[in-house]
Amino acid sequence: MSFRARHLLGIEHLAPDEIRAVLDLADRYVELNRRTEKRSDVLAGMTQINMFFENSTRTQASFELAGKRLGADVMNMSVAQSSVKKGETLIDTALTLNAMHPDLLVVRHGASGAVNLLAEKVNCAVLNAGDGRHEHPTQALLDALTIRRAKGRIHRLTVAICGDVQHSRVARSNLILLGKMENRVRLIAPPTLMPSGVQEFGCEVYDDMKKGLEGADVVMMLRLQKERMDGGFIPSEREYFHRYGLDAEKLAFAKPDAIVMHPGPMNRGVEIDGTIADDINRSVIQEQVEMGVAVRMACMDLLARNLRARRGAAAAEVMA
Amino acid sequence: MSTYITNARLIDPEALTETTTSLLIDGGLIAEIGGPAPEGAAVIDANGKCLAPGIVDMGVRIGEPGDRHKESFRSAGLAAAAGGVTTIIARPDTSPAIDTPEVLEFVTRRAREASPVRILHMAALTKGREGREMTEIGFLLDAGAVAFTDAEAVCTNTKVLNRAFTYARSLGALVIGHPQEPGLSAGSAVTKGKFASLRGLPDVHPMAERMGLDRDIALVEMTGVRYHADQVTSARTLPALERAKANGFDVTAGISIHHLTLNEYDVGDYRTFFKVTPPLRSEEDRLAMVDAVASGLIDIICSMHTPQDEESKRLPFEDAASGAVGLETLLPAAMRLYHQGGLTLPELFRAMALNPAKRLGLPQGRVAVGAPADLVLFDPDAPFVMDRFALRSKSKNTPFDGQRMEGRVIATFVNGQKVFDAAP
Numbered sequence: 001m002s003f004r005a006r007h008l009l010g011i012e013h014l015a016p017d018e019i020r021a022v023l024d025l026a027d028r029y030v031e032l033n034r035r036t037e038k039r040s041d042v043l044a045g046m047t048q049i050n051m052f053f054e055n056s057t058r059t060q061a062s063f064e065l066a067g068k069r070l071g072a073d074v075m076n077m078s079v080a081q082s083s084v085k086k087g088e089t090l091i092d093t094a095l096t097l098n099a100m101h102p103d104l105l106v107v108r109h110g111a112s113g114a115v116n117l118l119a120e121k122v123n124c125a126v127l128n129a130g131d132g133r134h135e136h137p138t139q140a141l142l143d144a145l146t147i148r149r150a151k152g153r154i155h156r157l158t159v160a161i162c163g164d165v166q167h168s169r170v171a172r173s174n175l176i177l178l179g180k181m182e183n184r185v186r187l188i189a190p191p192t193l194m195p196s197g198v199q200e201f202g203c204e205v206y207d208d209m210k211k212g213l214e215g216a217d218v219v220m221m222l223r224l225q226k227e228r229m230d231g232g233f234i235p236s237e238r239e240y241f242h243r244y245g246l247d248a249e250k251l252a253f254a255k256p257d258a259i260v261m262h263p264g265p266m267n268r269g270v271e272i273d274g275t276i277a278d279d280i281n282r283s284v285i286q287e288q289v290e291m292g293v294a295v296r297m298a299c300m301d302l303l304a305r306n307l308r309a310r311r312g313a314a315a316a317e318v319m320a
Numbered sequence: 321m322s323t324y325i326t327n328a329r330l331i332d333p334e335a336l337t338e339t340t341t342s343l344l345i346d347g348g349l350i351a352e353i354g355g356p357a358p359e360g361a362a363v364i365d366a367n368g369k370c371l372a373p374g375i376v377d378m379g380v381r382i383g384e385p386g387d388r389h390k391e392s393f394r395s396a397g398l399a400a401a402a403g404g405v406t407t408i409i410a411r412p413d414t415s416p417a418i419d420t421p422e423v424l425e426f427v428t429r430r431a432r433e434a435s436p437v438r439i440l441h442m443a444a445l446t447k448g449r450e451g452r453e454m455t456e457i458g459f460l461l462d463a464g465a466v467a468f469t470d471a472e473a474v475c476t477n478t479k480v481l482n483r484a485f486t487y488a489r490s491l492g493a494l495v496i497g498h499p500q501e502p503g504l505s506a507g508s509a510v511t512k513g514k515f516a517s518l519r520g521l522p523d524v525h526p527m528a529e530r531m532g533l534d535r536d537i538a539l540v541e542m543t544g545v546r547y548h549a550d551q552v553t554s555a556r557t558l559p560a561l562e563r564a565k566a567n568g569f570d571v572t573a574g575i576s577i578h579h580l581t582l583n584e585y586d587v588g589d590y591r592t593f594f595k596v597t598p599p600l601r602s603e604e605d606r607l608a609m610v611d612a613v614a615s616g617l618i619d620i621i622c623s624m625h626t627p628q629d630e631e632s633k634r635l636p637f638e639d640a641a642s643g644a645v646g647l648e649t650l651l652p653a654a655m656r657l658y659h660q661g662g663l664t665l666p667e668l669f670r671a672m673a674l675n676p677a678k679r680l681g682l683p684q685g686r687v688a689v690g691a692p693a694d695l696v697l698f699d700p701d702a703p704f705v706m707d708r709f710a711l712r713s714k715s716k717n718t719p720f721d722g723q724r725m726e727g728r729v730i731a732t733f734v735n736g737q738k739v740f741d742a743a744p
Binding site: 012089090091109111112113114116117131132133134135169172195196197198200201 | 512
């Protein structure tokens with residue numbers, strides 16, 4: 001087994017063979033999830049805590065289901081309304097939970113790097129469920145699995161990532177993963193929503209969506225993150241939709257068999273035309289949600305194996 | 321009474337020379353250089369180590385009043401003595417701000433009682449550093465303020481600033497600006513570029529610094545005030561500074577030692593001890609700044625000593641407090657520039673001692689007969705590993721923690737009195 005990581009904090013720290021290990025295992029969990037009898041016991045006896053400092057429905061549900069299908073005891077904490085309001089620091093919250101001996105800690109936080117900070121203070125495996133504008137590794141892995149199943153490979157593809165790249169952790173994790181797997185990544189955004197220095201990551205940068213989509217195998221749309229914006233980045237939503245919203249006319253520039261992806265939740269009529277999102281011949285948006293549960297099961301399974309191995313080694317040392 | 325230091329490698333920042341010679345301290349002054357030992361003098365054999373004018377550190381934040389748990393005059397003074405800093409130029413960004421003669425008199429008295437090294441005070445340029453009304457610049461000058469600054473609070477009302485500059489000009493006061501366009505830099509934690517994008521942190525283009533300096537220089541041209549930019553850290557800002565100097569304006573600029581020795585990538589995995597204001601720049605910028613100090617375009621190197629307690633740094637990067645302590649690490653960090661060959665020892669002490677003293681009209685910063693005997697004896701090659709908990713500052717937020725450094729202070733003298741001895 002080639003997955004060596006202790007935590008899953010970002011794609012940045014994963015090697016290509018580790019990414020492949022996650023996808024291969026996730027493929028098996030997709031099969032399990034399609035059965036009526038979905039239970040596995042690989043996490044039996046383990047405790048998983050989902051700690052969401054930012055509100056989330058989809059990701060939290062996906063992690064909860066993943067943990068439960070693997071037999072873990074899952075607890076959800078909506079930290080947004082609890083002790084943080086009373087002035088407790090992130091580190092104290094982490095230490096408090098750590099004292100309850102969780103084995104897997106799933107964390108989402110609004111500040112970039114907050115999950116890294118927390119991971120330094122606990123001795124369980126930490127999964128980053130999104131930190132600020134930094135990374136959202138399970139999203140990139142589920143996107144990779146979706147692409148691999150639709151296209152038969154996850155290398156030498158042309159992938160266009162379109163929309164609010166600046167505020168998107170999904171875009172960051174995806175462009176790192178796709179780069180590591182040797183794909184051609186194009187970023188398409190109005191210049192006000194394009195982060196600086198991205199050319200140095202080996203991406204091609206476009207502000208004309210039609211040019212950017214030309215010959216693309218995969219069209220990955222991003223949500224316009226209105227809640228992370230501190231002022232006007234675009235003149236209006238209708239102008240944004242006109243220039244950067246995915247409709248049939250713009251999609252025609254991509255390859256005829258190009259797939260359309262969106263991490264959700266969608267703003268229909270802002271970044272994507274509803275008919276495109278619902279087109280079962282092009283859109284894989286529902287598959288992405290399905291792959292999400294399987295990828296999260298795979299990640300937690302692999303991290304739990306490493307956790308057991310490490311604890312086993314520590315115990316052997318004590319006995320010796 | 322008198323002290324005779326022999327066999328010293330004397331660093332002269334005025335002549336830009338290094339010579340092995342002796343130096344006699346008498347009556348708090350440098351009495352003779354290169355003469356014989358007089359009878360009855362205490363003799364110190366420097367063993368060929370360096371003797372330089374004590375550092376004049378322009379822009380040190382001390383927590384009195386308001387944040388004494390972060391740094392007191394006592395702890396700052398002890399840290400300074402151990403770091404070869406003989407004159408602290410304290411910032412007025414305290415709580416409350418040093419914006420009245422009464423507060424200035426209070427801190428002057430507290431500093432004199434508590435600190436082994438000389439502490440001089442800057443005063444706020446506007447009341448409460450709020451950028452609305454100028455302070456009593458005349459009274460504050462009479463009470464001993466050496467310069468006027470709102471520190472990192474940038475006054476956005478140019479009408480107010482124009483009046484304050486005009487009034488300061490009539491009194492010959494030095495004003496210190498923080499060149500930054502606050503609208504552009506609001507909310508930012510790192511410098512714009514690949515690293516910022518990789519870490520997903522809010523960023524600011526270094527041009528915000530240039531815009532701030534351009535505005536201030538326009539006001540200098542209007543008013544004729546004596547102006548110093550506290551930190552010029554980006555190559556983009558240098559042409560504006562160069563032009564201002566070429567036009568004959570009374571303008572100088574400084575830079576913190578952190579911007580000369582570290583770059584944006586040192587932040588690594590969100591290490592908050594590397595969060596400073598302005599944020600650390602690119603390696604190209606850093607190298608351009610070292611050259612600018614060598615050429616004299618940037619006049620002054622300071623520590624920008626900003627103590628922060630543990631709790632204000634144990635936070636996600638965006639939320640963490642900004643600033644790093646530097647009184648004790650300024651000299652060893654500066655030795656990195658010497659060992660890397662970017663700057664000579666006389667050039668370093670020109671920027672750390674002579675130029676700040678000259679800018680503030682102080683007699684310190686020189687090794688000349690008749691100058692105050694504010695001196696530092698140090699070994700530029702002595703290696704050590706920085707342990708932040710060994711620092712004398714109350715706050716331990718140094719970015720150099722755990723790093724290999726070279727350069728240790730052997731002894732520090734203020735007015736001829738030994739205020740620090742590494743081997744007591």
